[in-house]
Amino acid sequence: MTHSRTMRRVALLATTALVGSAFAAAPAAAQGDPNVCDGVIDGPVNLSMTIHSGTNPGPEPETVDAFNNGPGAELGVTITMNELGEGAYETSLKSAAAAGEMPDIVDMDGPFLYEFAWAGLVRPIESCFTEEELAAFLPSIIQQGTYLDALYSLGTFDSGLGLWAHRSMLEDVGARIPEGPADAWTVEEFDQVLRDLQAAGYGANGPLDIKWAYGAGEWRSYGFSPMIQSAGGDLIDRSTMASSEGFFNGPEAVGAWTQFQTWVNDGLIDIVAEDDSNVTVGPDGEPNTGDETPLSWVGHWMYPPYNEAFGDDLVNLPLPNFGNGSKTGMGSWNWAASTGPDGVPNTGDEADLDAVAAFIKHVTSAPEIKRFTDANGAVPATQEALAASPLHQPGGIMYIYVENLNNAHTDTSLDQWGAVPRPATPAYGFIRDRFSDAMADIVAGADVQSTLDAAAQAIDQEIEDAGYAD
């Protein structure tokens, strides 16, 4: 989610060609059923793993080293890790599966798990964990990893989304500072705050930063579907997962997008910034001089840089309430076991599930969770690790993420604040791309209703053609 748009697309051109050769072969000498955890790892196992690489190097290499030298050495499991650029990551994995070179362990962003599960590229891992072990995870992590009643993946962390803000600038214009998601700004208040900030001269290109430079793709759908969900709309009819008609393009969604478009037209949203410096330092290149963009609509991963740049002035606010309560996004990267290089279930090339599970247990252990969340500020995935993170406890700056996760719900027609998971449908990838394109068009001045109508129609047609809901 942190790659800039151009680098993503350039990387795509370069990487799709290389994918085929990127994966190490995975020999698997399986005696027992490799698809069920029986507690026995059959002989020394070499596992291939592919992870996404963002702009900043993540802690994965250390994690893999720690595993290979620790529990892996004891169990006879060695992991070879590959990195693929985030921009073309999902497509690269699909191509790898089509080419028979799927890695054994896959790191995948929450919502595209469902298409992989639907297509049979990943295996259920429930048999590897006791009920107790699973109960240690946040419910949101279990929910994210579940597709059609089977558990396919577990994550090391969950995510949080809100408004990072310069407190002093809000105080300067006399804005009310919400205490938590329950008393989030209403859309009218938010509108007023934006206009006041603009009138006071904050933000050279508009007072609200929305990370427009992240470009097309997951960020836009993750970051802004909470807006239409807060208004009462949604991406799809979750009761059938068969149609977006009336949800993606319903009056609630149209209302929220029209409001958003007005903010763009009135110069309240910064769609010019090429990176994060508008928020951290402003045009003069120095932090805390008053020329920074006051509000930034983005997730937990900006905590480390913002904390460093803002100092004590940093405040974390819930997203505005568009009518049905302040809603926010949830879910993040998670770990799954593939069905072997060919991506087809039960063909005998699957790696021993016990070995894969050994790594997933390692990467979701308390020290590893701390390693990841210290680096990116995300919400730790287990109750134990969460309790050990002061930033995510009451009074901590990221506690609102935890409050939102505790209030997670899927029925957006309810007047209730909290996090809303992305819909668990294999159509999600297609919906995300239509969402991202529609958002770009709306920002560019397109007619909201007809843009959303065309997208909803395309989504419904794709679900029918691909058989996603059958």
Add this chain to the structure above:
Amino acid sequence: MSVTLRGGGSAEPTGSVRWRRRFTSEGATAWLFSAPAVLLLVAFMVIPFILAFYFSFTNERLISPRPTEWVGLRNYTRIWEDPVFWTSLGNNIVFSVVVVPLQTAFALLLAMLVNQKLRGVTVFRTIFFMPITVIMAAVSVIWIVLLNPQGLINAFMEIVTFGNFTPDWLGDPQYALIAIMLVSIWASVGFQMVILLAALQDVPVTLYEAARLDGANTWQQFRNVTLPGIRNQLLFVLTITTILSFRLFDQVWIMPDRPGGPLDSTRTLMVDIVDTGVFDGNIGRGSALSVVFLAIVLVITFAQRRLIKQEGDVR
């Protein structure tokens, strides 16, 4: 310099005669030498296209639990009914109709400029040719920065138009395609220039001398000596530019905020194919789009070739 009166340096007739002779007498050797190229062409062009043709009638997807099934013309009817396809085709046509003549004329102008015997003219030849050595992806990234609403181009526009015309080049559907046309011409005109420069240098000086003796002015020399002299290369440049312009992809994929954006104003058939086939994973429909695309390009190319041949006969 060539001594043939025709000029133009087209060795085609002699070449093909020689080829035919070799083909019969040394056929085996010829096949042996062409085998690597033929094999690669078959492996990377012919077979993929046959597969694409087959897939275009199926529901094939990049990943799917469903078996590949015959769906008849469904992919083609979906394309026919899709307004985005027609928008993309329209953009392709607009781009070609504007860029092909403009770029060819500009290339000819540059070629004539750098064909003069002046000191330091090689420097200009190099400068004009330089963009060709940079891959289009890199050119696109550089121009994104230059075309930023607050970038260098607009800083210049601000001065020369007194602040009256500083559009958001890539963000405004009205200007995005225009901006991409200008970048495309800038980036690739050097290629056409070099071909035309070679052609210009092949026009015998004696013809110009004769024309001047007959009292022809500069325009008449250009009209009656230069143009006929470089006619073949000029037509080659037109054909190749048309085909290349139809394949417009890198710039429109990388430069706008979203590929083909804003509002589909720079979306081309290639973007449609990649979006559908790769990102949506809809191989069936993507293949159908490729087949349609190939058909369109073939029709245009054959039409152009016919035109060229007919004119050749008249001469």
